[in-house]
Amino acid sequence: MATAAKMKPTDYKSMREPIWCPGCGDFGTLNAFYQALSELEIEPHRLALISGIGCSSRLPYFVNAYCYHGVHGRALPTAMGVKLANPELTVIAAGGDGDAFSIGAGHIPHTVRRNPNITYIVMDNQVYGLTKGQIAPNSPTGMVTGTTPMGSLEAPINPVSMMIGFGATFVARGYAGNPKQLKDLYVKAIQHPGFAFIDVLSPCPTFNVNMTYQTLRPQVVDIPEDHDVTDRAAAFALSLHSAPQIGVFYQVDSVPYEKRIRDLRAKQVEYGGQPDLQALIHSYR
Amino acid sequence: MATAAKMKPTDYKSMREPIWCPGCGDFGTLNAFYQALSELEIEPHRLALISGIGCSSRLPYFVNAYCYHGVHGRALPTAMGVKLANPELTVIAAGGDGDAFSIGAGHIPHTVRRNPNITYIVMDNQVYGLTKGQIAPNSPTGMVTGTTPMGSLEAPINPVSMMIGFGATFVARGYAGNPKQLKDLYVKAIQHPGFAFIDVLSPCPTFNVNMTYQTLRPQVVDIPEDHDVTDRAAAFALSLHSAPQIGVFYQVDSVPYEKRIRDLRAKQVEYGGQPDLQALIHSYR
Amino acid sequence: MSDSSVMIRIGGEGGEGVISTGELLSKAASRAGHSIMTYRIFPAEIKGGLAQFQMRLSDRSIRAIATEFDHLMAFNQEALDAFHETVADGGCIYYDPSECDLEGMEIRAETIPVPLNEIAKEHGGTNRGKNMVALGFLARIAGLDLSVTRDLLTEKFRRKGEKILAVNIACLEAGYEVGAESSNGRAVLPSPPNGDGGGENGRRTIVISGNEATALGAIAAGCRYMAGYPITPASSILETMSRHLPRFGGTVVQCEDEIAALASCLGASYAGQKAMTATSGPGLMLMGELMTLASTQELPVVVIDVQRGGPSTGLPTKQEQSDLKFAIYGSAGEVPRIIVAPASVEECFHLTARAFNLAERYQLPVIVLSDTSLAFRTETIPEPDVSQIVVENRLQPTKAELVGYQRYRDTPTGVSPVAIPGTVGGIHIAGGLEHDENGSPCYTGSNHNRMNAKRFRKLETLREDFDEWVADFEIVEDAALGIIGWGSTKGAIQEAIEMAAERGIRVSHFHPRIVSPLPEKRLRRFLEESPIRKVLVVEENFTGQFSHFLKAKFDIRPVEVLKAEGVPFNPSEIFDAIVKAEADL
Amino acid sequence: MSDSSVMIRIGGEGGEGVISTGELLSKAASRAGHSIMTYRIFPAEIKGGLAQFQMRLSDRSIRAIATEFDHLMAFNQEALDAFHETVADGGCIYYDPSECDLEGMEIRAETIPVPLNEIAKEHGGTNRGKNMVALGFLARIAGLDLSVTRDLLTEKFRRKGEKILAVNIACLEAGYEVGAESSNGRAVLPSPPNGDGGGENGRRTIVISGNEATALGAIAAGCRYMAGYPITPASSILETMSRHLPRFGGTVVQCEDEIAALASCLGASYAGQKAMTATSGPGLMLMGELMTLASTQELPVVVIDVQRGGPSTGLPTKQEQSDLKFAIYGSAGEVPRIIVAPASVEECFHLTARAFNLAERYQLPVIVLSDTSLAFRTETIPEPDVSQIVVENRLQPTKAELVGYQRYRDTPTGVSPVAIPGTVGGIHIAGGLEHDENGSPCYTGSNHNRMNAKRFRKLETLREDFDEWVADFEIVEDAALGIIGWGSTKGAIQEAIEMAAERGIRVSHFHPRIVSPLPEKRLRRFLEESPIRKVLVVEENFTGQFSHFLKAKFDIRPVEVLKAEGVPFNPSEIFDAIVKAEADL
Numbered sequence A, B: 001m002a003t004a005a006k007m008k009p010t011d012y013k014s015m016r017e018p019i020w021c022p023g024c025g026d027f028g029t030l031n032a033f034y035q036a037l038s039e040l041e042i043e044p045h046r047l048a049l050i051s052g053i054g055c056s057s058r059l060p061y062f063v064n065a066y067c068y069h070g071v072h073g074r075a076l077p078t079a080m081g082v083k084l085a086n087p088e089l090t091v092i093a094a095g096g097d098g099d100a101f102s103i104g105a106g107h108i109p110h111t112v113r114r115n116p117n118i119t120y121i122v123m124d125n126q127v128y129g130l131t132k133g134q135i136a137p138n139s140p141t142g143m144v145t146g147t148t149p150m151g152s153l154e155a156p157i158n159p160v161s162m163m164i165g166f167g168a169t170f171v172a173r174g175y176a177g178n179p180k181q182l183k184d185l186y187v188k189a190i191q192h193p194g195f196a197f198i199d200v201l202s203p204c205p206t207f208n209v210n211m212t213y214q215t216l217r218p219q220v221v222d223i224p225e226d227h228d229v230t231d232r233a234a235a236f237a238l239s240l241h242s243a244p245q246i247g248v249f250y251q252v253d254s255v256p257y258e259k260r261i262r263d264l265r266a267k268q269v270e271y272g273g274q275p276d277l278q279a280l281i282h283s284y285r
Numbered sequence C, D: 001m002s003d004s005s006v007m008i009r010i011g012g013e014g015g016e017g018v019i020s021t022g023e024l025l026s027k028a029a030s031r032a033g034h035s036i037m038t039y040r041i042f043p044a045e046i047k048g049g050l051a052q053f054q055m056r057l058s059d060r061s062i063r064a065i066a067t068e069f070d071h072l073m074a075f076n077q078e079a080l081d082a083f084h085e086t087v088a089d090g091g092c093i094y095y096d097p098s099e100c101d102l103e104g105m106e107i108r109a110e111t112i113p114v115p116l117n118e119i120a121k122e123h124g125g126t127n128r129g130k131n132m133v134a135l136g137f138l139a140r141i142a143g144l145d146l147s148v149t150r151d152l153l154t155e156k157f158r159r160k161g162e163k164i165l166a167v168n169i170a171c172l173e174a175g176y177e178v179g180a181e182s183s184n185g186r187a188v189l190p191s192p193p194n195g196d197g198g199g200e201n202g203r204r205t206i207v208i209s210g211n212e213a214t215a216l217g218a219i220a221a222g223c224r225y226m227a228g229y230p231i232t233p234a235s236s237i238l239e240t241m242s243r244h245l246p247r248f249g250g251t252v253v254q255c256e257d258e259i260a261a262l263a264s265c266l267g268a269s270y271a272g273q274k275a276m277t278a279t280s281g282p283g284l285m286l287m288g289e290l291m292t293l294a295s296t297q298e299l300p301v302v303v304i305d306v307q308r309g310g311p312s313t314g315l316p317t318k319q320e321q322s323d324l325k326f327a328i329y330g331s332a333g334e335v336p337r338i339i340v341a342p343a344s345v346e347e348c349f350h351l352t353a354r355a356f357n358l359a360e361r362y363q364l365p366v367i368v369l370s371d372t373s374l375a376f377r378t379e380t381i382p383e384p385d386v387s388q389i390v391v392e393n394r395l396q397p398t399k400a401e402l403v404g405y406q407r408y409r410d411t412p413t414g415v416s417p418v419a420i421p422g423t424v425g426g427i428h429i430a431g432g433l434e435h436d437e438n439g440s441p442c443y444t445g446s447n448h449n450r451m452n453a454k455r456f457r458k459l460e461t462l463r464e465d466f467d468e469w470v471a472d473f474e475i476v477e478d479a480a481l482g483i484i485g486w487g488s489t490k491g492a493i494q495e496a497i498e499m500a501a502e503r504g505i506r507v508s509h510f511h512p513r514i515v516s517p518l519p520e521k522r523l524r525r526f527l528e529e530s531p532i533r534k535v536l537v538v539e540e541n542f543t544g545q546f547s548h549f550l551k552a553k554f555d556i557r558p559v560e561v562l563k564a565e566g567v568p569f570n571p572s573e574i575f576d577a578i579v580k581a582e583a584d585l
């Protein structure tokens, strides 16, 4: 994977300038991402970035890579298709909490149980940014937005508990205000041989005054050093804490889907013989 | 809710005969359901049954109630609409594992976090019955079916862990081969003031030889009496056991969605005045 | 632009109050008895930056927007740079000298400095004060009475306390005074014909956007359940409903996606409530399967589709009328639906209300094809009188019909009485499998034929019931040209026809309210009774969608006047097409 | 039915081997050089119960099914009760006397007892043995050589061991012997013209279902990624691909729903692979949004839609051609697509392969409109020769084009070279927002016009490229009548035309392979060059969908010959329509 000349973080910038509002957490998210790519020395033409729709889903536009900006909520199955079609590529899906947990919610457990080697970055601002401020599935109960003028009535999703409930093999939370740690989490996630999920706290100062750098800074805490990342029940319990913990909650060994598919192909050849299409057709005599 | 004359289980039979294969677990599921309805003395015209598509989703046809047989995977949002439109009705959604956890997966976390007072019965046969035998999301890895001739490559969903991960307020598992307990679970679920989920092990002898009454009988165990149903982390740990446990995993108090909506209405009146449409229109002067 | 109207543009930093200044000014003008139409063009990105507001004021009724301005108020340099070229010859630019530097700029229009910041500070105001100065200034430029604007402010700021109100009024008055100095002789509007427009007597009007009107129309028709998923340009319908519906005893749910939204509406409708959802193209496509279910189950439901620029995510904040073919033909398998298309903000209210009646009467999904241009613009419209709104409810079984009740009874109209859950004796199953009259699955050919016929017969019944109302049309005597349009293009077409009339070209105009099923009888009369030799079909899409459906039904081969550029037709573009068609006759 | 064909029906308990008996018999007949066509009608419910198999055998090629039978083999009473009335005059019923009781039944046809169980037991066989007896019996009835059938069994049971094979062969031979006794003089087929059909020399044929042929055609075209979600009647495409594709280095994924299936296909296509999914109406509707995205991103992908009876869940196991309008018009916003419709099992193979070529060449989604009648029936078809299959791949940029690479370059054909991820210098973004040639979002009117024109231009290019191939047509000299059909109705139309010819009525026939974009030039020639005075459009739906599109484009007002009864046209129904149209001329 290493290139001849070492890639600098700025080499991963595309020619397009981010269109986010000043102060948007996605800037921090993006910068940490550049850093991680550079540290991993991923060649841009072997990197595929897949996203849905939302402010955060614009991230691929700003990265020097093969990019795919699809429709709302379908980043995961798309990314899986890319990975299975060409396992040589480093495949990363990125998007917002609405894209991921609302309209895209149905795809998550299935991506988890297939476990393809892709990394999923969710920029979690607890609000719909692009559509100008409505509740997201992870907005706290009572939050006032355009669609909840008297406060929302629903309990928020806890993305981390949910992922551990699904049995994901890598679950972490990062924070756009801690770019160094965030970079490290990206590196670990991309290196994880399977589906890796990172929930990134990434404030939307324009539409969510409840979750800003100011409110987050005193709240976030690192996951205790003695937490056993291979203990699923412990990881689940940890995810229920009220203060947002950042770091890796859970990580276990896993065989990625594309590897299991490769093995299946070999098994079919063993069982059914070398591929010969004419012979296959002829067998329908 | 009580009727003048006590309703017998057979009073809940509709004029249509079940079309299931001989030996299908859904018969047991249905019978226990009749029993529960009779025990709760629910009036048929105040009962609404909502389903999707699948062998199991045909269940409403055989019940003397207002029924709705929609499209594949949308039973939950439909049932929510029914309940919110008429909270007087007892609303029950029913269907198969494919309908629920595959195409319908995206609706589950959101129904959970809204928590309307509806009961969701999933007839879990670990296979797609109606389409003649393909893997379901909860089929064990390695299962051989029409679409997985060399065995499936995916890890199964654990419906109970998933529901606890989402934060559902009532989570249970029943077994079509234990109709008495199953009836009790139905009764508890329907009485629970919020969203109640029951995973019912309901064998498909036609397409799934791995999970039959024969294989299940020696495996199923009752949830230990000393299990604290209000301890979410413990319920989660319990759900990870390999032997299928039956009983209530988790139940906590909850305020149903329709009640919170009622309160919201009162709050809006308090804030915005008595409803007067002409005045509202006039305010756009 | 005709002389009697004035175009004003305001530009500045997003969040600086440009929009609220514009909104207050337009309300004041409306209360003074003018007609107004305002509109906004958003970027597809969120990014702060430039905000702008445009409005047209007139003493006559306004039917379309215009693209050249008589007055520009620039709060900052960016607005000045971006917009000075849109000011017409003889127009005027006002700018805050503390924010703008004209040095080196080539500006055709006259420029007048207005020290907004300075005046505001003098009167104790800060940022909002500045907007009030601008408001006062522009009110004077537009020739409005100070008192109307002052009353409006008083209403608006009453809740905020005496002090804030006083400062704002002071700024307003100061701005008005400066305006008086700058306005001598300049494009001031004549006095409106109904100066008492906003008052308790005379013509009552409101200023409202298409999306707000849609929401209120729904409430007026008895809608008590709305579920939706945010999407530009439809979100504000969901937001408006959230603000008001619960107070009227209703329920609003922001769902996890469009599929859940429509599914829950169908559940609510099954339970007896009037339900609706609102979306745009991408969401509408996700609803295809459930729309088809609704037709098969014969459930009333209203789906508002606020069209935007496609294809796919396309031009998400821009204008296009390109969802028509999907609305009509977006079902695998064959089901009837009804599609209506409001032609103005006023129709957004009334046609949405009618959509509920149609849905209830025929037990079908009704799609309301609104669009971006209607959604975001505000207009002066006659205040709808709630007591005049007709509200229909679905046919319910009589006692006799509840004996051996048949949910899908095959009737001469195609409509069968439907029992609401909770009704004793009305138990039935609403299903998407082909069923017999009892609702039991039935797959015979004869039953399928019968049920198809029953379902589609409802559209025939509709044609009979609504023959008078399905379309607006104006047959001009001896006109050799006829224009057929649909939806929001109506105003521009009317203005174009007026322009043509001034040149002596006569043009008839047909504008259906129900675009599907096609109003065949009416349209045939339009085509056959009048001596039209050439038909122009005007629509804002690339492929000529309505034209396609007309060609399939009628022996016409129309001239297709199409525009798919993200912005509505300018009347002059349609006028040009008329002139060309007339020359080719 | 013409004399040279024989219709056989087998009925019995589900799981008893009715289907496998029928499949073996049809294979044997095919190997003997006959043409066969088999079909099944499933109940929509799973429930065990009655299973049945129907086949038509002929020494000439077969194009349509028939509904009256010459021979019925009833394994049990249920089958006898259900089917005895479908046996034609002069036909014959065979039944197992140990299972059936004829007492009190009114049966028109001749009845012959065949003690299947008894004979099987005599020769050491149990349940499967009974099927072999029936197979042997029917093989003799059909006039097949014993050796062909024996060879087939040997191939099939070789793996199961000597002993099982011997028992089965013994049962087969015993059945054959009994058949010899019963068959004297009865409707036995003449010897086939190419007795060596299945051998290594002569005409090589295979017996295959439409769905299997679709799957193999895809593999032949280079498809290496399939994702799908089970749905009747499309599931067996996914199943066939699962069985074979991995061996060819491909990937098959059963997804969580149709949306995920198509999304992952688009991902795979973006990564450079040929990808497809297969579904039916309800699933196709869920794919609408992503189909529109694919057209906007210009990604090749093939979507097989095996149509079934609608609307909604409708008649899920039955025949209907009612997804056409959705396939063509199922997008909000405006995008080009290509729709092809195979007319036979053979075309399921070849047209699916061509669909991939079209998708690759024009970088568009291609929908293959198959249907239930094609999906489930098996047919004798010439064995496709893999070496003759043309395989096309998408246009990739040259080295020079990779300098300042523009993904969406506006070209004369509308097609732009596309770089596959992994290509140095080809980095780009594939997006659903309107974009400029570089793929950057761009919302100007001029760019939108340009990109719309570019995308739709590909359809013009297609019309030029494929003018010769878009349709099959047969112009009969001096025919005053013309029939236009599409998809699986072709065979029935051809038989009806032959029946008409025998009566002296001449009819021309146009049957497009590409149903959208319409093959305008060809169709115009068909309509204008020949002296056709009346056009009949034949299709299996309720509303006349293809007819609608024809009417919008051409100045014809056809007679619509429609059937929506869950089963395909019988040639005689079309013949009747021809006779009536001729009388009305």
Ligand SMILES: Cc1ncc(C[n+]2csc(CCOP(=O)(O)OP(=O)(O)O)c2C)c(N)n1
Pocket (backbone or CB within 6 Å): A053, A054, A055, A056, A057, A071, A072, A095, A096, A097, A098, A099, A100, A123, A125, A127, A128, A129, A130, A131, A136, A204, C229, C230, C231, C232, C258, C282, C283, C286, C313
């Ligand atoms: C099918 C569909 N429905 C709705 C939308 C409108 N939409 C665009 S982005 C978005 C949500 C944005 O929220 P999130 O994913 O959290 O991203 P953020 O903008 O907050 O980064 C919505 C609802 C759409 N584009 N497509």
Ligand SMILES: Cc1ncc(C[n+]2csc(CCOP(=O)(O)OP(=O)(O)O)c2C)c(N)n1
Pocket (backbone or CB within 6 Å): B053, B054, B055, B056, B057, B071, B072, B095, B096, B097, B098, B099, B100, B123, B125, B127, B128, B129, B130, B131, B136, B204, D229, D230, D231, D232, D258, D282, D283, D286, D313
């Ligand atoms: C949109 C759509 N996709 C696919 C189908 C086909 N289909 C019907 S039922 C079913 C799954 C059945 O499995 P499950 O829900 O587990 O029910 P079971 O038959 O096992 O009780 C599928 C895939 C459909 N009806 N609609």
Ligand code: SF4
Pocket (backbone or CB within 6 Å): A019, A020, A021, A023, A024, A025, A026, A055, A056, A125, A129, A130, A203, A204, A205, A206, A207, C046, C047
């Ligand atoms: S709206 Fe919020 S999420 Fe979107 S760019 Fe602005 S700050 Fe970021």
Ligand code: SF4
Pocket (backbone or CB within 6 Å): B019, B020, B021, B023, B024, B025, B026, B055, B056, B125, B129, B130, B203, B204, B205, B206, B207, D046, D047
């Ligand atoms: S196929 Fe399976 S699930 Fe369906 S009715 Fe038969 S046994 Fe039950």
Ligand SMILES: [Mg+2]
Pocket (backbone or CB within 6 Å): A054, A096, A097, A098, A123, A124, A125, A126, A127, A128, A129, A136
């Ligand atoms: Mg967000």
Ligand SMILES: [Mg+2]
Pocket (backbone or CB within 6 Å): B054, B096, B097, B098, B123, B124, B125, B126, B127, B128, B129, B136
């Ligand atoms: Mg199942």
